[in-house]
Every structure is written in C-alpha cells, then in structure tokens.
Amino acid sequence: MHLVAPLREFFEANTARLTVFQLPAFAPDLNPQEGIWSLVKRGIGNLAVLAAGRRLRRVAGLIRRGQRSRGDEVAVTGLPGRPPELRPADGAAGVRRGGPGGETGAVQIRIEAVDLPGRSCPGGPGAPDLLDVHVAVQRRERPGELLDLHPGDAASAVWTLECTASPLGEGIDVKGPYVQGRPGQRFVYLVWGNVEADGGFTMFRRAKLMFDGVDGRVLAEAVAAGRLVGRLGLTDVKGLPLCAAVRPPMVAWSAESATEVGEGRV
Numbered sequence: 624m625h626l627v628a629p630l631r632e633f634f635e636a637n638t639a640r641l642t643v644f645q646l647p648a649f650a651p652d653l654n655p656q657e658g659i660w661s662l663v664k665r666g667i668g669n670l671a672v673l674a675a676g677r678r679l680r681r682v683a684g685l686i687r688r689g690q691r692s693r694g695d696e697v698a699v700t701g702l703p704g705r706p707p708e709l710r711p712a713d714g715a716a717g718v719r720r721g722g723p724g725g726e727t728g729a730v731q732i733r734i735e736a737v738d739l740p741g742r743s744c745p746g747g748p749g750a751p752d753l754l755d756v757h758v759a760v761q762r763r764e765r766p767g768e769l770l771d772l773h774p775g776d777a778a779s780a781v782w783t784l785e786c787t788a789s790p791l792g793e794g795i796d797v798k799g800p801y802v803q804g805r806p807g808q809r810f811v812y813l814v815w816g817n818v819e820a821d822g823g824f825t826m827f828r829r830a831k832l833m834f835d836g837v838d839g840r841v842l843a844e845a846v847a848a849g850r851l852v853g854r855l856g857l858t859d860v861k862g863l864p865l866c867a868a869v870r871p872p873m874v875a876w877s878a879e880s881a882t883e884v885g886e887g888r889v
C-alpha cells in the first residue's frame with residue numbers, strides 16, 4: 624500500500640477492523656510477480672513490433688520463461704501453456720506489408736548535422752595539418768563512392784538515404800545502398816577526409832551512426848510515416864571531427880512524414 628496521508632488517516636480510523644502489513648518497496652520473495660515483470664520489461668523495452676499481436680506473443684513468451692526459471696508455473700499468472708494463436712491483419716500499426724518476404728516498403732533516413740568542426744584539422748604526429756576537410760556518407764561495399772560531400776566549415780549538412788524496411792524477428796531491419804553492417808547491427812558511415820589539390824579524397828576518420836540506438840517505437844513510427852531523422856552535431860569534445868560509434872544522446876532520432884521538407888530544422 625502507498626502510505627499517502629489520506630490512506631494513513633483511513634487506516635488509523637479503522638484499526639478495529641484492519642490489520643496493515645508494511646512490505647518493502649521491492650519484495651520478490653513475498654511477491655513473485657516482481658521478478659516476472661522485471662524480465663518482461665527488459666525484453667520489450669526497446670522492441671519495435673509490426674502489430675499488436677506480435678507484442679502480446681512476445682510478452683507471453685517472456686512470462687512463460689520467467690515461470691520456468693522460478694518454478695512457479697501457471698500458479699503465478701494463470702497463463703495457459705500456449706497462448707492463443709494470433710494472426711494480426713496486414714496493415715496493423717500503420718505498417719503496410721507487400722512484396723516478397725513481407726517487405727514493409729520504402730523509408731528515408733535523413734541525417735541533419737550542425738556544429739561542423741571547420742575546414743582545417745591538426746595532422747597526426749609528424750604529419751602536416753589538414754586544410755580542406757570535408758564530410759560525406761560512404762556507400763556500402765564501395766568505400767570510394769561518397770554521397771553529398773560537405774565542407775567542414777559549412778553551417779549545416781544534410782543527407783537523405785533511400786532505404787527499405789522489412790520485418791526482422793520481432794523488430795525491423797533497415798537496408799539500403801548506404802547502410803552498413805549486418806541485421807541487428809546496422810549503421811551509417813559519416814567519413815571525414817581531406818580534399819587534395821588533385822581533387823582526391825583522403826579519409827582520416829569515420830563516425831558510425833548506430834541504428835541499435837534508435838528506440839524501437841520511433842523506428843516503427845518512422846516506417847509507418849516514411850522517414851527516420853537523425854539530428855546531431857559533428858564536433859567532438861576536443862573540437863575535432865566527430866568519430867567512433869554514435870548513439871543517443873549524441874544523436875536524436877525521430878519519426879517524420881516523408882512529405883515534410885525539413886528545411887530550417889538544421
């Protein structure tokens with residue numbers, strides 16, 4: 624019981640017919656469902672589902688796993704041995720299915736960057752400074768193919784990637800020419816390089832925008848709306864071009880309609 628003032632007053636006024644037992648805030652030994660709900664929350668906290676039925680099946684599976692591990696079986700929750708078979712209709716949760724393999728369709732990834740570090744960057748030990756730094760998105764399996772090269776002193780930089788989204792287990796997999804990595808480990812490379820006098824591009828560092836940092840609900844909403852937007856600054860704490868793995872809070876992901884232009888947001 625929560626011992627707020629009105630409840631305390633009620634208990635004190637009814638001591639003749641009420642016996643109050645004060646339990647700890649977290650007491651899994653006295654309340655076995657504590658452990659069950661802890662397991663379920665960990666299992667669905669970042670889960671993106673294509674329909675409500677998938678989430679219910681996931682929750683049911685996690686509860687049964689907890690029952691087996693605790694030895695409580697059906698007595699804890701009353702859950703039957705197998706949940707009823709659920710067949711969510713296509714189009715549930717705003718996601719259209721179509722095409723081979725249950726593909727959900729096209730989705731854009733829009734990267735909006737500000738706070739670029741500048742056109743120059745100190746060179747490494749014994750190396751000259753870099754004086755014409757640019758940043759671009761690198762294509763998968765074609766590292767020399769760069770999308771939308773922006774100078775390092777630009778006020779902002781924007782990249783729009785045309786991708787597809789498809790079911791992956793209980794979640795969503797996003798693929799495209801500029802999406803790197805394996806399913807469950809997808810990311811986008813932002814590559815930093817120096818533009819040489821002959822026009823060549825010499826890469827010196829990369830940032831990985833990790834999709835595993837995208838909240839599952841945001842990703843599902845983005846697939847339904849048509850666009851996933853990532854907004855970030857491109858200068859690290861040392862004043863250098865941002866590199867290494869990038870996850871929230873360094874990047875903020877949101878879902879938007881693909882019909883929105885997005886101008887003025889960067």
